[in-house]
Amino acid sequence: MHTGIALLALLVMHGLTAGSMRGQTAGVTADSYGIAGVVTDTAGLPIADTEIALESSMPSATIRTQMTRTAADGTFAFAGVVARAVSIRTRRLGFRPYSMDLLLDSLSYRRPVRITLHRAAVELAEVRVDAAETANMRDFLERRRRRGSGHFIARIEIERRRPVHTSDVLRAFPGVLVRPSARFGNVVRIRGGCRPSIWVDGVQAVNAELDEVTTPGDIEGIEVYGSWAGIPPQYNDRTGKGCGAILVWTRIR
Template sequence: MSETHLVGSVLRAGRLAGGACLCAMALASLAGAQEASAFGGIRGVIRDTTGQSLAGVQITIRGASLVAETDLDGRFELGKIRPGMLSLRFRRLGFRPDTVDLLVLGGTVVPLDVTLERLAVSLTPVVVRGRTELTGWRQGFYQRRESGGGHFFTREDIEKRNPSLMTDMFRMIPGVTIQPSQGIIRNQLRFRGQRGCAPLTWLDGSPLAAGEFDMDALSPGSIEAFEVYTGSTAPPRFAVAPGIGPRTCGVIVIWSREGQRRPRRPPPVSAASQIAKLVDERQIFTAAQVDVTARQDTTRPVKPIYPDALYDAHVSGSVMVEFIVAATGEVDSERISVVFASHPLFADAVRNALEHAMYVPAVRGGLPVHQVVQHEFVFVPDSSRRRRG
């Protein structure tokens, strides 16, 4: 065969192969389109009668094992549903269940809005009024922060910067110099050009040392808040330390965390589903199933801390959470489910407050028992204070 005939044969074979490939792609695309049009979907949002979006609502299809759950915005989506009439059931503890029948067509997504009716609430909502009810070191910290004169950092600030070392938090403070050293203290803090003079450091209200303290000996994760005074503006309480005397080289005041909070990992099954399953199995009870319902312990009230960013911006809001009060009065911190939240930071504040909270347990048949409760927390900013810039 000549070279010309050989090239022509190859070209013809290539065209045939290319045509076959295009046909195969077209058939695959057509099959995919037909498969997609063979199914439908449902996309919706679930609210209560006040218009509040509900999280953790379970959605099931009668006769099928498919289960979905609403997110924090009350939204859900079901895909690859065979066309036809369906019966959807919506369930959330604390709300009256509802069933909706609807027709799903192939190749379409059906929009759906559902409203669930709230059942009776046994617990009085907790109102967080700005920072008027703060106690302990937080009360003084935020009062000094409002007055100014220093630099103030909270847990939110530390997490936002995510420093490797504690001294990294000082790099952005005006008037602070970090001096590398070959000694035991690798990073020495100096304020306002005071090269040979170390600042006085306090931890939880007590002075740390007469000499210099190694700030990097503290883990950033162990600090809840800290204050820095680079000049002579330190409050009188911290300007002079017993046995040390006055210090003119600046002051650092550190407040440690009350118990290291465990990192939260998303469980394979949501807290709302776990709690509903425990109720179905009669391992825990609802308010309607006990003789005396669980309630707040007035001697140890739950007091969430108003999130700094929302407090400074005068943002109000509310959160309702669902959790288990054990027969001991302790809160099961592994199963705290958000029913609704106007802002995720409010939900985080309530979760943190509940980790070490105590309630008066429910009573059934004369004995304390586990009960699922839903408790609302309302955050109201202080209208008399100025907005921080």
């Protein structure tokens, strides 16, 4: 299916037609806007399962963030957007985060947004993974049971908090500072601004922030260590910074 046809079908599916914009379709009213688009890589190929966040770009606005993911053909759509000035932010593992500001009007749904993502140069340190994912979670649960120096949170509690970004889960952790990132989501710092090492399923994500390499819905458990003390030896920072660590374990699908 050609991209143009796919976008038209997506607009109809979400009720973003001329009639709906006059309030004839549920979810879209005369006081709201619709927007659709497509996400591709630099070769023009669609990128599926890209996380798209839509939020007001006005600091004083209290509009909640709307979230969606791109379909297999890279398309996405939002209906019933009540803010006119909005920001779109994207995140996809393996690609650099992207953001753009838009000023919506009654015809925005007729001008699909086209977003091109560039592959990220995130270096993953080489490690040998000897344990299966189930064994990793057993280790996580055992460390939590021992109540060592780390702080632990499991999937059921993560889902209860309904975080937009993984970093939002850590806001209540003692000694953890979460502040907005200039790239995507937030940055996490501990011990007076020290940058912790990030590990995802036993692999260290070098030169990456937590929100750039994780998605809340994919996480089974998180461990946070405020210093080198208590960190499992195999997850000590190889750069020698000693700033603590965040260990993320993803769900088995």
